[in-house]
Structures are given as C-alpha cells and as structure tokens.
Amino acid sequence: MIYNIPFITTAILAVIGLYAVIFKRNLIKIAIGITILESAVNLSLIAIGYRKGGVAPIYTNLPPNVDIPHGMVLPVPQALTLTSIVIGVATLALILAFAMKIYKHYGSLDSHSRRLKE
C-alpha cells in the first residue's frame, strides 16, 4: 500500500489539473492547471523508476555492497523527467506571455468575457 502512494498522488494531481483546465475561467488558473498536470506526469515517471532502497545510479560513486544493477534506481525515467521539466518551463512561459497579451488587449483574464468561448 505504502508504495502505491506516489501513484495515488499522481492520479489526484492529474484530476486537479484537468479540473482547473476545463472548469476554471481565469487564464492564469488554466496555466496553473496545466502545470499541475505536468507535475503529475513527472511524478509518475519518477515513481516508475524508483526501486525500494535503491541508490543513485552513478557507477563511480557507489556506496559499498550495492547490487549492480538491481540496487540502483532507473536512470532513464529521471532523464525523461528532466527533459520534460525543461519543455514545461518553455511552454509555461509562452502561455503566460499569451495571457499577458490577452489582458493588454481586453483588460480581463476571464475566458467568458469575450468571444474566447466561441
């Protein structure tokens, strides 16, 4: 049970993120929703790569008596997560820039106040 907690957290975060994207009207809150969804995906990747009692997979700096490779956590999902975080920063910056531009044009961030809902 205790090892399922990361996956349960992933599910909860994903639901919160999707809820914010679908039902919230403020554009900044939509951006926040996307970020939460992204955290959920990143957390699930890290949780997949974890092994009970595993150490960091750095061959040159291993503690003694570590079983290679089963005593180490998987490095690939961590690499994927790093890439995904970098991409996430870029997309978040772009979304917030769009939100700022929309605010300059219409003086509001409410998605229902204009023809945005069309």
Add this chain to the structure above:
Amino acid sequence: MNIMLHMPALLIVLPLLAAFVTPLIDKLSRKARNAFVIAIVVIEEIMMLFFAFHIFSGNIAIYTMGSSEPTKLVTEAAVPIRIVLEVDAMSAFMGIISATVAMAAAIYSISFVEESKGKGKFYTLLLIMLAGMIGMEFTGDLFNMFVFLEILSISSCALIAYRNSDGNAVEGAFKYMVVSNIAALLVLFSIALLYSQYDLLNIAALSKVISYTELDKVALVLLVTSFAMKAGSVPMHYWVPDGYSPAPASITAMLVSATQASLYALFRVSFTLYGKVITASYIGVFLIILGLLSMFIGVTMALSQKDIKRLMAYHSVSQTGYMLLGVGIGLYLLNTSDFNTYGIKAMEGGIFHIINNAMYKGLLFLTAGAIFYRLKTRNLNEMGGLAHSMKYTTLFFIIGALAIAGIPPFNGFASKLLIYEAAYRVSPILSIVAMIVSILTLASFVKVFHSAFMGAKIYEVEEAPKSMLIGMAILAAVIIILSIFPGLVVDKIVAPAAHALANWQVYAGGV
C-alpha cells in the same frame, strides 16, 4: 562518406541549425537573410526528394544518433539504446509533404510578412517548425517523438500569435497551446505506462514485445485521443478555426501539414506500435466515427462562415475526416481476409488524401492570404470582382477549389474515389456521407468564388507580389502533377507508404 546514410539526421539538423543562424544573418542584411532561408528550404526539398526515392525503392533507413557507425545499432545491449531514427516509406512520404509545403510557405512569406515585426525571428520559428515536423516523422523513438511534438507546438503557437497586435491571434494561440500541451502531457504519460512495463522506448522494439495488457490499452487510448486532438478531429476541433484564421497565411499552410504530422503519429502508433496485437477493431470503428463526424460537422460549420480563412479552416477539419475514414477502414479490417482486397485500397485513398489535402489546402490558404494582403479584410461580404485585377490568384484559387471539391480530373477526385469504393464495401452509408460532404464542399467553394472573384470591379488593386505568386505556383504545380499522373503516384509513392503502415513486421525488423 556516403551521404545517403546520414540523410535522416541531416534532414532534421539542416533546418534546426539554419534556424539559429538566421537571426545572425538578419543583423547583416535582410536580402541576405531571405536568400539564406530560401536556399535552406530548397536544399531541404531536394535532399528530401532524393532520400525519399531511395526509401521508396524498398529500403528502410536506420540512424543511431551519436554512434560511430550510425547505420548499425549499438550492440552491447540487448535492447536498442540511444535515439534511433527510423525512416520507412510512410515517414519519407510525410517528409516530402512537410518539405514541399515549407518551401512554398517560406518563399511566399518574403513579401507577405511585414518587415517591421522582427521577421528574422519569424523565419527562425518557421525553420524550427519544419525541423519539428520532420523530426516527428523520422524518429523511431517514442520519447523523441514527444520532444519533437513539443518543439512543433511551441513554434507553431508562437507563429499563430505573430501578429500580436490582433487580439484574436493571441486568443487562437492560447487555445492551441492549451490543447497541444494537454495532448503532449497525455502522450508523455502513456510513454511512462509503456516504459514501466517493457523498459523500452524504441517503437520497433516495443512493437515486437507488446502484449496488450490493460495498461497497454490505457496507453493506446491516451495516445489515439491526444494525437486526434492535435490533428483537429471533431470533438476537439474548436482550436482549428481560431488558430488558423488569424495566423499569417503561409503559417496556416504550414499548420495544415503540422496537423498531418500528428495524424502520422496517430497512424504510426495504431498500426506499427500496436500492429501485433490490434485485432479487436474498436479503434478502427472509433477512427471511422471520428472521421464521419469531422467530415460532416466541419463542412456544415463551413457553409455559414463569412470569414474566408475561418471557412477554409472548417474545411480542413472536414478533410481530416476523409483521412481518418480511409485509414480507419484499413485499421478496422487489419488482420482480416478483407484487408488485402479493399482494406489496403481504403488506406491508399486515405494516405493519398494526406498529400492532396496538404497541397490544395495550402494553396487555398495562400490565395486567401493574397486577397488579405491586397484588401486588408477577410470578410467575404466586403470582397468582389477580384478576378478583374488578380488574374493569377483567381486561377490558383480555381485549381485549389476544384481539387478540394473532388472534380475530375483533379487529384482530390482520385483519392476520394478510392475512399468511396472501399467505404461502400464496408457500409454504403459511409460513402453516401462522404459524397454528400464532397457536394457541400463544392457548394461552399462556389460561394467563396462567387463572392470574392465574380461580379463588377469594385476595388482598384494590383496582382499579388511575385514571391507570393511563386509560392502559390509551386503548390499548384504539384497539384497538377498529382492530377495528371494519379495512377503513377499511387503505385510509386502511396502504395509503398500504405504497405509500410500495414506491415508492422517490416518496421520492427529494421531494428
């Protein structure tokens, strides 16, 4: 050094490096920058054609990134490690489409896009978009596909909002950004599901071991829905008109082939990645239903539009429906005895429609852009009599409109006929709907032609500038070539692509 071996990497690297050199050349002179960008897209197109015909003659190209012998896999490990590019006939087919449309769009943009707004950066983003599309089509690695998907969506969102003094452009970009971001995150999540079970990211290696567990089914559903979202099929089509209409016309033409890159990813996942196990035909039925809905809703929404680019954007939703219908029928019949008789024909029709749609839809958006360039309006009610002054634009519009409506002898007719015939064998209702949609398409383009080009001369305007005419002429020439030799094109280009999709073993055997 045999340059053909390094082609898969070169074709991605060339536009990517050129993208970051462009702003530097822009500092020196604008003419040099224009010449540089044109040279890059033309070289890309020539390289792509040579490489594609090498692939169509029955080869599969493998390229291991960062290896001293890139055409061989790294053999110390039991599974393929490092990023492996894998190009088969379907990938090369999509690559030709992307490179051709990008060439036309880049040439068109020289006089279309205003100099005042940082055009060097415009070209940078355009080249990154091209690199993203080709990367998505050439990669043999799921995570790499996700990365190129994000590169493509970030650059295309920035380009939709290029005229950011127009509020609609920023709104359209915001919507597209939200849709594509959620789609990309769902793709990443399904990659995580697959990796957790098989410890693999390579598509070919995964397709050999995939066993269709419950988690695999979840991943398949997530992948199919997210790529269908990005391709603009019906339940998630709302970003298409909002994103297409305010973007610069050359970018709209590029966006059409960008949605088709997502469509390629959808087909690659459902045919190749799950090719071994996809016997239950639910996904095929799902694609057929999505296709019918997209066709019908797209065209009925288009009929009532007054904005010329919005109208064409709804038509591209409707045309996406044809491709989904054709390839969906193929997926529905995959692994049955009917597949070899008419299932493969339906797929050929759907795939042929991809190249046709990219060309005529691109051409129509470019003519709409030419009208906007001269009249500064997209409202059909304010246009009229343009055939008097913009003769070449009128001619190109007629070619595009006849092709999209499926009037023989144009290429739209050839691909639609293949789809009708095969769809009739599955259920007559499918081909009846497809034909009604085709008639409605003709009706709405007759409307556009009448209100924009016919009538008395209202405006004293000149013909569009030369570079825009050259951009349109390239696409029109491709349409005419496809129209004159449909049989040859189907045999030499489309059939290898359809067979590459249908036989997952060939793709899997490459690695």
